[in-house]
Amino acid sequence: xxxxxxxxxxxxxxxxxxxxxxxxxxxxxxxxxxxxxxxxxxxxxxxxxxxxxxxxxxxxxxxxxxxxxxxxxxxxxxxxxxxxxxxxxxxxxxxxxxxxxxxxxxxxxxxxxxxxxxxxxxxxxxxxxxxxxxxxxxxxxxxxxxxxxxxxxxxxxxxxxxxxxxxxxxxxxxxxxxxxxxxxxxxxxxxxxxxxxxxxxxxxxxxxxxxxxxxxxxxxxxxxxxxxxxxxxxxxxxxxxxxxxxxxxxxxxxxxxxxxxxxxxxxxxxxxxxxxxxxxxxxxxxxxxxxxxxxxxxxxxxxxxxxxxxxxxxxxxxxxxxxxxxxxxxxxxxxxxxxxxxxxxxxxxxxxxxxxxxxxxxxxxxxxxxxxxxxxxxxxxxxxxxxxxxxxxxxxxxxxxxxxxxxxxxxxxxxxxxxxxxxxxxxxxxxxxxxxxxxxxxxxxxxxxxxxxxxxxxxxxxxxxxxxxxxxxxxxxxxxxxxxxxxxxxxxxxxxxxxxxxxxxxxxxxxxxxxxxxxxxxxxxxxxxxxxxxxxxxxxxxxxxxxxxxxxxxxxxxxxxxxxxxxxxxxxxxxxxxxxxxxxxxxxxxxxxxxxxxxxxxxxxxxxxxxxxxxxxxxxxxxxxxxxxxxxxxxx
Amino acid sequence: xxxxxxxxxxxxxxxxxxxxxxxxxxxxxxxxxxxxxxxxxxxxxxxxxxxxxxxxxxxxxxxxxxxxxxxxxxxxxxxxxxxxxxxxxxxxxxxxxxxxxxxxxxxxxxxxxxxxxxxxxxxxxxxxxxxxxxxxxxxxxxxxxxxxxxxxxxxxxxxxxx
Numbered sequence: 001x002x003x004x005x006x007x008x009x010x011x012x013x014x015x016x017x018x019x020x021x022x023x024x025x026x027x028x029x030x031x032x033x034x035x036x037x038x039x040x041x042x043x044x045x046x047x048x049x050x051x052x053x054x055x056x057x058x059x060x061x062x063x064x065x066x067x068x069x070x071x072x073x074x075x076x077x078x079x080x081x082x083x084x085x086x087x088x089x090x091x092x093x094x095x096x097x098x099x100x101x102x103x104x105x106x107x108x109x110x111x112x113x114x115x116x117x118x119x120x121x122x123x124x125x126x127x128x129x130x131x132x133x134x135x136x137x138x139x140x141x142x143x144x145x146x147x148x149x150x151x152x153x154x155x156x157x158x159x160x161x162x163x164x165x166x167x168x169x170x171x172x173x174x175x176x177x178x179x180x181x182x183x184x185x186x187x188x189x190x191x192x193x194x195x196x197x198x199x200x201x202x203x204x205x206x207x208x209x210x211x212x213x214x215x216x217x218x219x220x221x222x223x224x225x226x227x228x229x230x231x232x233x234x235x236x237x238x239x240x241x242x243x244x245x246x247x248x249x250x251x252x253x254x255x256x257x258x259x260x261x262x263x264x265x266x267x268x269x270x271x272x273x274x275x276x277x278x279x280x281x282x283x284x285x286x287x288x289x290x291x292x293x294x295x296x297x298x299x300x301x302x303x304x305x306x307x308x309x310x311x312x313x314x315x316x317x318x319x320x321x322x323x324x325x326x327x328x329x330x331x332x333x334x335x336x337x338x339x340x341x342x343x344x345x346x347x348x349x350x351x352x353x354x355x356x357x358x359x360x361x362x363x364x365x366x367x368x369x370x371x372x373x374x375x376x377x378x379x380x381x382x383x384x385x386x387x388x389x390x391x392x393x394x395x396x397x398x399x400x401x402x403x404x405x406x407x408x409x410x411x412x413x414x415x416x417x418x419x420x421x422x423x424x425x426x427x428x429x430x431x432x433x434x435x436x437x438x439x440x441x442x443x444x445x446x447x448x449x450x451x452x453x454x455x456x457x458x459x460x461x462x463x464x465x466x467x468x469x470x471x472x473x474x475x476x477x478x479x480x481x482x483x484x485x486x487x488x489x490x491x492x493x494x495x496x497x498x499x500x501x502x503x504x505x506x507x508x509x510x511x512x513x514x515x516x517x518x519x520x521x522x523x524x525x526x527x528x529x530x531x532x533x534x535x536x537x538x539x540x541x542x543x544x545x546x547x548x549x550x551x552x553x554x555x556x557x558x559x560x561x562x563x564x565x566x567x568x569x570x571x572x573x574x575x576x577x578x579x580x581x582x583x584x585x586x587x588x589x590x591x592x593x594x595x596x597x598x599x600x601x602x603x604x605x606x607x608x609x610x611x612x613x614x615x616x617x618x619x620x621x622x623x624x625x626x627x628x629x630x631x632x633x634x635x636x
Numbered sequence: 637x638x639x640x641x642x643x644x645x646x647x648x649x650x651x652x653x654x655x656x657x658x659x660x661x662x663x664x665x666x667x668x669x670x671x672x673x674x675x676x677x678x679x680x681x682x683x684x685x686x687x688x689x690x691x692x693x694x695x696x697x698x699x700x701x702x703x704x705x706x707x708x709x710x711x712x713x714x715x716x717x718x719x720x721x722x723x724x725x726x727x728x729x730x731x732x733x734x735x736x737x738x739x740x741x742x743x744x745x746x747x748x749x750x751x752x753x754x755x756x757x758x759x760x761x762x763x764x765x766x767x768x769x770x771x772x773x774x775x776x777x778x779x780x781x782x783x784x785x786x787x788x789x790x791x792x793x794x795x796x797x798x
Contacts, residue, residue: 034762034763034776035763035765035766035778037776038763038766038769038776038777038778038779039766039778039779072765072766073765075765217762218760219760220721220722220723220759220760220764221721221722221723221760221764222760222762222764223762223763223764223765226762258703258705259717259758259760259761259762259771260762261774296661296664297664297665297668298664298703298705299664299667299668299703299704299705299706300703300704300705300706300758301702301703301704302759313664314661315658315660315661316658316660316661316662316663316664316689316691316699317660317695317698317699318698318699318702319702319703320702334657334658375764375765377723377764377765377767378722378723378726379726383764383765384765385765415722449764451722451723451726453726457726462722465722465725466722469721469722469759472759473759475702
């Protein structure tokens with residue numbers, strides 16, 4: 001195929017692709033995102049290819065390796081279209097049956113279907129699975145239908161229609177106006193209105209301008225951008241080009257973190273294809289618009305997700321932030337006006353242009369429009385990527401889509417917004433996902449990590465965890481961030497070790513205020529949030545750690561002891577066999593005793609003790625009772 | 637002695653540097669190329685990079701020591717990055733890290749005597765739906781158990797031996 005030189009040629013090519021595709025022909029799609037690849041998606045793909053050949057259905061089915069479907073807990077995932085029959089946890093040995101039964105006889109392979117853990121009911125179709133049913137997948141939706149390396153697949157789902165429309169029917173001002181009217185806000189964390197940002201860059205004086213994709217998704221617990229970049233790179237490219245046209249840029253950079261090799265690989269193929277077909281390069285579609293893209297791989301630094309750090313990193317310097325203003329829109333990459341947006345923001349653009357600002361702004365709340373992708377992880381049944389309209393409640397996301405907390409544990413808190421965000425308790429579960437509402441509640445939208453915690457999670461320890469992360473990742477350029485985080489971390493570590501002093505909470509507030517108010521970039525300014533939000537909602541846990549040296553969640557190892565209740569112990573020996581530290585004294589028909597000096601507090605004995613006996617107790621804040629003397633340990 | 641880069645690679649970088657308005661933007665690419673070829677970036681690698689890009693060695697050093705995936709010290713053939721992100725941490729990541737240390741007989745940050753493995757903590761691999769996870773070189777492994785880890789190490793040893 002040679003370069004496509006005009007919108008008419010593009011449409012002719014699209015028609016040709018669609019004409020070759022029979023919508024009724026079975027299409028077997030296999031999730032091949034990073035997560036599924038790691039659990040054997042490659043072997044499943046090989047088996048699929050082999051079996052299609054072996055059973056002689058080469059001409060009757062199409063098979064396609066797609067990006068991440070989002071239901072990572074249940075991968076590898078196979079979906080058969082046009083019906084949308086969804087098979088989960090598919091192994092290579094299941095493939096023969098899928099072909100012989102479902103493809104040849106239209107019969108369902110029951111054992112591969114989703115089973116509702118509560119009702120025991122099976123769901124045949126993807127759309128019937130509660131995890132999918134309650135989502136609105138405007139951005140992620142194409143992931144499961146297209147091969148991320150196929151330009152043809154992208155064209156088949158209206159790809160490059162938005163770019164054509166922009167280049168031939170809209171002025172740059174109109175494009176900026178459309179994004180403004182859509183009220184799209186940046187998906188990277190801060191939620192700044194994208195149209196306004198574009199307008200600043202467009203109006204900034206200068207002949208040379210740049211557009212940049214921020215795919216340095218570093219928040220612990222977040223991987224939305226990875227899946228969009230891996231699964232639908234053409235959408236990001238198209239969005240970026242629309243932005244470039246709007247602000248007057250001819251060069252773009254895509255900054256991808258080192259940890260995402262598959263995203264780089266798929267993106268590289270997409271760029272090569274787009275160049276080959278003339279959808280990148282000089283005089284795109286005969287419009288006179290030129291655009292080139294470079295992919296830049298990060299090398300491992302969380303701070304590079306901050307825009308000024310990212311730009312320094314792109315320039316080949318250490319990825320340290322600069323003070324703002326000036327903002328990148330005025331003085332960015334190599335001092336030129338630069339518009340930088342996150343992956344998900346760019347991926348929303350083609351849809352906004354295709355469907356119009358009115359369509360987009362009709363979804364969501366007053367101040368937050370469209371959908372948002374969250375990575376729902378932690379102590380939740382259905383971990384994975386979920387896309388919901390803005391305004392959905394945390395409760396619906398965690399319980400309707402996520403299926404609640406595993407086991408018979410109780411929900412305790414949800415952390416949104418990564419290390420810059422906050423923890424919200426059960427009482428705030430009806431909070432809506434909305435930039436402003438989440439901030440008011442003491443958390444934040446952030447990039448979209450949503451970490452669910454159950455009753456066994458200690459919130460003081462969680463705050464300590466996030467500060468330890470931030471302390472490692474603070475670049476050290478400004479003192480408030482470098483030292484403020486370090487000192488708060490010291491106090492929190494002491495708390496979890498039972499070494500806290502009275503007045504530590506006040507000191508935490510003081511340090512948090514100073515760090516927040518005087519750090520140079522967002523890393524430091526938001527670093528105290530995990531501490532402040534847990535203090536706000538779980539202050540009694542802090543007080544228990546300080547005053548009673550007690551961890552209410554029975555989680556902080558320095559504050560707990562394992563103790564076998566002599567009244568309940570039946571001398572079965574389960575704990576004795578499990579203990580890796582040889583810290584249990586036992587014997588046949590004898591009460592078992594934990595030697596506290598040897599105990600490493602791994603919890604093995606607690607798990608091993610049969611539920612019917614429930615003899616191993618976890619104590620906190622109280623002394624361990626004297627051990628039963630040797631001579632009194634015989635049972636019965 | 638092993639070379640930092642092949643002559644033709646050096647030539648290609650020099651040529652590319654001439655075409656760029658800001659050659660310095662290639663610094664990480666060059667350091668990574670040296671690392672891929674040589675295993676890590678020695679002082680000579682920093683000097684070579686500076687020479688190709690027309691900047692001072694200290695400007696390169698600043699970058700090389702800033703990022704944790706650029707190795708300024710020798711590492712094993714298979715650097716293992718153990719994710720200690722929150723999802724991995726709450727799903728047994730510490731146990732996985734402890735088990736690996738025991739299995740290989742080294743602490744975090746150390747390299748095995750046979751020069752095969754280096755253990756490095758990292759955060760976050762973005763494999764949160766598959767926690768706990770590690771990354772060996774550029775290969776991601778998730779949903780790890782002690783058996784799974786043994787299998788991975790076993791396969792890598794076999795690969796290195798064969």
